[in-house]
Amino acid sequence: MIVLYVYEPGLLRSPEWDAAHSAFIDECLAGVESSLREVGAGVTYVRGDACEALDLLARRLNSSRGLSGLWSHEETGNDITYQRDRRVAAWCRRTGTRWHEIPQHGVFRGLRDRDGWSSLWSHRMRERPTAAPPIVPCISQINGDWDFGERLAPSELGVPSVPRRSRQRGGEREAHRLLGSFLTDRGVGYRSGMSSPVTGFDGCSRLSPHLAWGSISIRTVHHALRDRQAELRHQPAAERDPRWLKSMSSFQARLRWHCHFIQKLETEPEIEFANMNRAFDGLRNEDEASWREVELARFTAWAEGRTGYPFVDACMRCLAATGWMNFRMRAMLVSFASHHLWLDWRPTARHLARLFVDFEPGIHYSQMQMQSGTTGINTVRIYNPIKQGRDQDPTGAFIREWVPELADLPDEEIHEPWKRGTSLFCADAASMTAYPMPIVDHAAAYRAAQRRIFEVRKTDAARSEARRVYEKHGSRRRPSRSAR
DSSP states (O other), rough: OOOOEEHHHHTTTTTTOOHHHHHHHHHHHHHHHHHHHHTTOOOOOEOHHHHHHHHHHHHHHHHHOOEEEEEEEOOOHHHHHHHHHHHHHHHHHHOOOOOEEOSSSOTTTTTTSSTTTHHHHHHHHHSSSOOOOOOOOOOOOOOOOOOOOOOOOOOTTOOOOOOOOOOOSSSSHHHHHHHHHHHHHHGGGGGHHHHHHHHHHHHSOOOOOHHHHHHSOOHHHHHHHHHHHHHHHHHHGSSOOOOOHHHHHHHHHHHHHHHHHHHHHHHGGGTTSSSSGGGGGTTTOOGGGGGOHHHHHHHHHHHHSSSSHHHHHHHHHHHHHHHHHHHHHHHHHHHIIIIISOOOHHHHHHHHHHOOOOOOOOHHHHHHHHHTTTTTSSSOOOHHHHHHHHEEEEEEEEHHHGGGGGGSSOOOTTSSGGOOSSSSGGTTTTTTTTOOOOSSOHHHHHHHHHHHHHHHSSHHHHHHHHHHHHHHOOOOOSSOOOOO
């Protein structure tokens, strides 16, 4: 057996890719190497197209009919990995190689609609994860003139990077450490703490990058959670913090939510590129190359965290520096770009994909459309950035950390610094020490966005499309149908 990892140039050149992704994966691979060494095995690495790698590998093994079998996890990725998988499937058919794709989550191939999906998810989650074998007979290196090399450092891959102050570390051991600390300590206040970036960094599980890149599986997390819930229920009520069971129930719902959104992309891969509800086509300018000066200026201000709205800017700067942000604030960033700045979701999606160390295409593109109001079936949420700041960061501690230009303002002024007057805005406009005035007026932008969206939603075309979207993607529970 050969354990193979392929560094694919097409993926590394993707507009969604960042060096932080490569670095996280590199740490995961180091962990895989360590685990395989314990069972007498290793990893073979190659840089190139996946099919070329498989073809040349078969030749090195003197196999004219290809390999005896190919095993991989079953993935729902972006279009680049989807097209790669189609090429690999064609290669397997051509060479007579049987490809075994192992499901790692509650996402199903071939579903026509969402009827019974919840039952299918529950059935798959009931299966316990398979234990690791005690020994793996493995060929760790292939001799010959083709270079099957060692693991490549992120710096060797030529991937552009956003400077990071910090980010999460990758690897299976780190994933299990996070899972253990969340289920036994950090997760007690999850239900109330997950909404704010002040409490979210410790109160959320922080497992999202590990789930995205595969250093832990949903089933592993699900069973560890169920075991913890059973343990909590057997504790005397007087000895148990009353928050635990409610927080674990909320986390359990999030695991199902994770797969629910990935299923949307599996069912309709086009939502990476096209509005889910096609009645919204043309609502905003999706062609970044033809953006006017005002659109470019708005995008730049949003991406750099200089919109003049302190809480929005603090969240964006924190995300750029750490690669993570709690869900509610991610939704606010998307909503602000789509509604207040009236930017199309596609360019902003690519930017955020590079920032998110836990970039998961299925969740990412479904949420980009949901928060931008282009699904036609979800409630349109236009977040008030001032109210969100006061609700989630009432003392301004988070703003002061990430927008130091405002550090000296008192609590009552930090969410709306423009009310103080012009003293904060008199420095050179090119200087990052000057804090900008709000790029748009919240009330006016809110009214304009709401009017534009609901003018589309009330049309017959939008309503017809909404019925189609709901039939394909809507969350509902009916008697289970098998995947077909």
